[in-house]
């Protein structure tokens with residue numbers, strides 16, 4: 001039985017590669033690295049951690 005490290009809080013975001021495919025900002029990765037070295041979802045092609053829904057009237 002292998003004991004894995006479950007529930008790591010440092011998991012990188014999971015971008016949607018389909019959305020990122022033609023993106024120039026993340027070059028298809030769907031995520032970008034900030035100056036602090038953190039991985040963030042690409043703001044240009046990914047919906048983002050706020051999870052804005054299609055048709056949401058809010059900006």
Ligand SMILES: [Zn+2]
Pocket residue numbers: 020023024025026027028030031042043044045046
């Ligand atoms: Zn992108």
